[in-house]
Amino acid sequence: MTGGPVLTAAQMRAAEQAAFDAGIDEYGLMETAGAAAAAIIWRAGHKRDALVLCGPGNNGGDGYVIARLLRDRGVPVRVAALGESCTVSGQRARAAWGGPVENVMRAAPATQLVDALFGTGLTRGLDDAVAARLCALAGAAAISHAIDLPSGIETDSGAILSAVPLFGTCIALGAYKPAHVLQPAAGHMGRLVLADIGIATPATVHRLSAPVLPAPVAQAHKYTRGLVAVVAGDMIGASCLSAEAAARSGAGYVRLLAHGPVPRMSHAIVQHASLDFGRAKAVLVGPGLGRDHAAWERLAAAAKAGVPMVADAGALWLLAEKGWGDLPSPAIVTPHEGEFQRLFGDLPGSKIDRALAAARRSGAVVVYKGADSVIAAPDGRAAVASGASPWLSTAGTGDVLAGLCAGRLAVTGDPFRAACEAVWLHGEAARRAGAAFVADDLLESLPAAIAARL
Numbered sequence: 001m002t003g004g005p006v007l008t009a010a011q012m013r014a015a016e017q018a019a020f021d022a023g024i025d026e027y028g029l030m031e032t033a034g035a036a037a038a039a040i041i042w043r044a045g046h047k048r049d050a051l052v053l054c055g056p057g058n059n060g061g062d063g064y065v066i067a068r069l070l071r072d073r074g075v076p077v078r079v080a081a082l083g084e085s086c087t088v089s090g091q092r093a094r095a096a097w098g099g100p101v102e103n104v105m106r107a108a109p110a111t112q113l114v115d116a117l118f119g120t121g122l123t124r125g126l127d128d129a130v131a132a133r134l135c136a137l138a139g140a141a142a143i144s145h146a147i148d149l150p151s152g153i154e155t156d157s158g159a160i161l162s163a164v165p166l167f168g169t170c171i172a173l174g175a176y177k178p179a180h181v182l183q184p185a186a187g188h189m190g191r192l193v194l195a196d197i198g199i200a201t202p203a204t205v206h207r208l209s210a211p212v213l214p215a216p217v218a219q220a221h222k223y224t225r226g227l228v229a230v231v232a233g234d235m236i237g238a239s240c241l242s243a244e245a246a247a248r249s250g251a252g253y254v255r256l257l258a259h260g261p262v263p264r265m266s267h268a269i270v271q272h273a274s275l276d277f278g279r280a281k282a283v284l285v286g287p288g289l290g291r292d293h294a295a296w297e298r299l300a301a302a303a304k305a306g307v308p309m310v311a312d313a314g315a316l317w318l319l320a321e322k323g324w325g326d327l328p329s330p331a332i333v334t335p336h337e338g339e340f341q342r343l344f345g346d347l348p349g350s351k352i353d354r355a356l357a358a359a360r361r362s363g364a365v366v367v368y369k370g371a372d373s374v375i376a377a378p379d380g381r382a383a384v385a386s387g388a389s390p391w392l393s394t395a396g397t398g399d400v401l402a403g404l405c406a407g408r409l410a411v412t413g414d415p416f417r418a419a420c421e422a423v424w425l426h427g428e429a430a431r432r433a434g435a436a437f438v439a440d441d442l443l444e445s446l447p448a449a450i451a452a453r454l
């Protein structure tokens, strides 16, 4: 279930170097990258006039190649540069363009704008005047393309170092970079396209892709499909949302462990007053749990049951308060930003780095939620879900996600796979639910979201 690879700037340079060491010609790679990008730009804009902004490095080199190839297809192209080219390949690409080169600060706008100022080599923000000019030219264009990355974005963190416009399309070269999938950078790219440049890009971090889900086998029964125990607390609504999501996740049986009878819940969910974990393949603890001593006792009892666990919400608060103790293995924890900070403190690096460090430290699969959710495993694998509906930012959607994690964990037994499937199904249910939904509405979309991936 891996989407495209996500490589840091250093990992991308290493992949390029390995290709060069294997005999790939350096300038040839720039020609390949430029050709791949030019083909994408051509499909979007055809012969509409274009302005290509070229920087001093290899990103600018790609720009000169793109300009030449668009010109060859009959596009009226102008090039504007930010100084001289300072790499050998960039100089060669500029010479091959051979046409006039205007000054970025004075170039007139065009219908299509191509930003090849800076890519993975950016070390600081653009000068204010240059950044403002880039924004003005992009704003004046009907179609805008960023080559590899919008200029002004930090590759590895996704931070915005100087004013960056919203690009219609960003063409990632060879592999995605963290900035393509992490906020705030990812919000500056309307569409993200991965261009194959013909080199190997080994990666342990990927973009989250749509899962392939197995249907139940012919001889399946409710226990073989997985029993989920949901430990309820005082805020029963949250526990119900989780239980309802687990019941629509593909699991065979959901048992809600609540103090008293819960009205208005699916009759398929079996209610137990005692903490009965018998035959459970996964236990969910946290949504609606509370933070008092009774909550701690219920969490401790669930942890002791030796069943694969999903810990969310109240359970995360208690774990941060009282220490990790003996969290069962496997386990999934699903913190949002605030819970992550409380659990793991101020870790260095990008959101991907932080999620991976947290997974290593806790021994659990970490679903670090938000507009860019990162799913990280203790063994170093990570998947990043970008582009989920911002309508998910409504109360209770986290409870639904936690229920999905528990349900998929009961089905698969594999915490990383389960968490990836859950995050994808959650995002897909939100897409299907449309706008202004409440968390309960996601439940209705789940069977169709699953059916689409069988």
Ligand SMILES: NC(=O)C1=CN([C@@H]2O[C@H](COP(=O)(O)OP(=O)(O)OC[C@H]3O[C@@H](n4cnc5c(N)ncnc54)[C@H](O)[C@@H]3O)[C@@H](O)[C@H]2O)[C@@H](O)CC1
Pocket (backbone or CB within 6 Å): 016, 026, 027, 029, 030, 033, 034, 055, 056, 057, 058, 059, 060, 062, 087, 089, 117, 118, 119, 120, 121, 122, 123, 124, 125, 126, 127, 147, 148, 149, 173, 197
């Ligand atoms: N090695 C290659 O031949 C390939 C490189 N590729 C392209 O090359 C890019 C990386 O190229 P480079 O490493 O040359 O880096 P960039 O072209 O991104 O940046 C060029 C140089 O600009 C300087 N710089 C950084 N920030 C600046 C700022 N704010 N203002 C002024 N100058 C600044 C730095 O010295 C940096 O090395 C990738 O993003 C990709 O577009 C691709 O064409 C694939 C092949």
Ligand SMILES: Nc1ncnc2c1ncn2[C@@H]1O[C@H](COP(=O)(O)OP(=O)(O)O)[C@@H](O)[C@H]1O
Pocket (backbone or CB within 6 Å): 313, 336, 369, 370, 371, 372, 373, 388, 389, 390, 391, 392, 393, 394, 395, 396, 397, 398, 399, 400, 401, 426
């Ligand atoms: N702006 C956003 N864009 C996409 N997804 C979001 C956004 N904000 C929150 N989400 C998702 O919505 C869910 C919210 O979970 P959480 O913060 O635990 O809420 P709650 O506790 O109210 O259920 C998470 O899955 C998170 O990734």
Ligand SMILES: [K+]
Pocket (backbone or CB within 6 Å): 059, 115, 116, 117, 118, 119, 146, 147, 148, 149, 150, 151
């Ligand atoms: K760029």
